Amino acid sequence: MYLPDFDYYAPESLTEATGLLMQLGTSARVLAGGTDILVKMKSGLLAPSALVSLKNLHELRRIRWDADRGLAIGALATHNEICNSAVVQERFLSLSEAAHKLANNQIRNRGTIGGNLVNAIPSADLPPILIALGAYVTLAGPNSSRTVPVESFFTGVSRCALEPEREILTEVVIPPQKTTGSTYIKFGLRRSGALAVVGVAAAVTMDGNVVRDVRICLGAVYKVPTRAIQAEQVLIGKTWTNDLLEQAGRTAVGCCLPISDIRGSAEYRRDLVRIFTRRALKRAITQGHV
Amino acid sequence: MQAIADKQGVKRYIISLTVNGDEYSPVIKGNTLLVNLLRDGLDLTGTKKGCELGDCGSCTVLMDGKPVDACLVLALEADGCEIITIEGVAQHGELDRLQRSFIDNAAIQCGYCTPGMILSAKALLARNPHPTEPEVRAAIAGNLCRCTGYVNIVKAVLDAAEVTA
Numbered sequence: 001m002y003l004p005d006f007d008y009y010a011p012e013s014l015t016e017a018t019g020l021l022m023q024l025g026t027s028a029r030v031l032a033g034g035t036d037i038l039v040k041m042k043s044g045l046l047a048p049s050a051l052v053s054l055k056n057l058h059e060l061r062r063i064r065w066d067a068d069r070g071l072a073i074g075a076l077a078t079h080n081e082i083c084n085s086a087v088v089q090e091r092f093l094s095l096s097e098a099a100h101k102l103a104n105n106q107i108r109n110r111g112t113i114g115g116n117l118v119n120a121i122p123s124a125d126l127p128p129i130l131i132a133l134g135a136y137v138t139l140a141g142p143n144s145s146r147t148v149p150v151e152s153f154f155t156g157v158s159r160c161a162l163e164p165e166r167e168i169l170t171e172v173v174i175p176p177q178k179t180t181g182s183t184y185i186k187f188g189l190r191r192s193g194a195l196a197v198v199g200v201a202a203a204v205t206m207d208g209n210v211v212r213d214v215r216i217c218l219g220a221v222y223k224v225p226t227r228a229i230q231a232e233q234v235l236i237g238k239t240w241t242n243d244l245l246e247q248a249g250r251t252a253v254g255c256c257l258p259i260s261d262i263r264g265s266a267e268y269r270r271d272l273v274r275i276f277t278r279r280a281l282k283r284a285i286t287q288g289h290v
Numbered sequence: 291m292q293a294i295a296d297k298q299g300v301k302r303y304i305i306s307l308t309v310n311g312d313e314y315s316p317v318i319k320g321n322t323l324l325v326n327l328l329r330d331g332l333d334l335t336g337t338k339k340g341c342e343l344g345d346c347g348s349c350t351v352l353m354d355g356k357p358v359d360a361c362l363v364l365a366l367e368a369d370g371c372e373i374i375t376i377e378g379v380a381q382h383g384e385l386d387r388l389q390r391s392f393i394d395n396a397a398i399q400c401g402y403c404t405p406g407m408i409l410s411a412k413a414l415l416a417r418n419p420h421p422t423e424p425e426v427r428a429a430i431a432g433n434l435c436r437c438t439g440y441v442n443i444v445k446a447v448l449d450a451a452e453v454t455a
Contacts, residue, residue, distance in 0.1 A: 001342040104432025192431030
């Protein structure tokens with residue numbers, strides 16, 4: 001399978017990298033793990049004139065916990081590095097589990113969290129849990145950087161807030177929080193190597209049996225990962241019961257607009273949203289960050 | 291890595307990498323994939339090409355000890371890395387215990403997935419010498435066998451792990 005040719009750069013610093021992007025113009029692209037972009041290039045969907053590899057920017061690989069900032073994950077951290085990170089497992093096991101549900105071992109060894117976000121496909125596995133946990137991303141440009149909540153990062157199918165001709169996503173931060181539990185559950189057609197037919201993430205803040213706060217995010221059922229805000233409102237301030245969770249699940253169905261495709265019909269996806277919302281909530285409420 | 295351009299202006303790069311313990315400094319193009327460097331450049335054809343999209347795992351090699359799909363790695367990205375292919379698994383003409391176990395368990399039918407399977411299994415046993423069956427299945431989930439020989443493959447990996455118990 002033919003891979004079109006391109007110029008290749010491997011800058012030694014972030015400043016050099018953003019400078020190169022500016023200089024190379026609109027048809028240059030950033031190369032992180034390559035598991036999405038090389039597939040797109042082989043399939044003829046993308047033909048960048050140049051690739052700017054981030055492989056020498058080792059500082060973008062780090063995963064750190066800081067009491068003030070929270071969990072900061074460098075954009076180049078691979079899915080397996082996130083999955084196996086002791087600090088991620090200790091703080092947000094749910095994120096580690098979400099990373100584990102993604103693709104297969106070989107892809108998880110190369111694919112990065114930054115790439116998973118920038119690729120911006122509706123069925124991506126990391127965005128729902130990151131949105132439920134209130135994460136934000138840092139986008140570094142040549143002269144300044146900005147932060148964008150993951151929730152407003154996606155603007156359409158394969159579209160996001162990053163300006164590819166001048167910005168690089170450098171970091172994903174999950175701020176310190178009061179949440180008591182979170183989870184991401186996914187339905188794929190196989191246990192491994194399958195895109196989500198539906199993915200649901202939930203993060204809850206419990207006070208005994210009372211739901212003080214909750215965030216629910218649905219993946220693969222709209223053009224972008226989307227919050228089920230009406231379903232959240234069903235729960236806030238109430239004592240949880242199985243009936244209440246079922247009601248939240250039914251409400252979540254009204255928050256999505258799934259398509260029918262090779263992996264499942266819209267009707268099937270709506271049914272999955274109801275059931276998986278209920279299950280995700282119960283898991284997060286009763287089992288903590290799993 | 292060093293960039294050079296020929297008289298037609300075509301850019302090439304000189305990289306250095308270690309493959310099965312031997313150091314190489316091949317001249318490659320930007321769009322040369324690791325799988326093609328190994329097969330066409332170094333004549334290590336044990337690494338197979340299947341889907342070439344990162345789904346089937348037949349091009350699995352170890353890159354700094356970790357299984358990766360060589361069809362989705364630019365040769366340029368392997369600059370400075372240590373690669374192990376199936377040709378580097380047997381040592382001094384002696385089959386690795388995993389290879390021996392695949393033979394003993396009849397875990398091979400057509401053999402096309404076998405190099406990738408062995409390398410995924412090798413990486414698993416290196417980090418987890420005594421895996422459970424679900425752990426073995428998870429480790430080889432990125433390696434498709436179309437002869438449906440998974441039962442014997444899983445048995446072979448578990449048996450190889452047993453030997454070191």
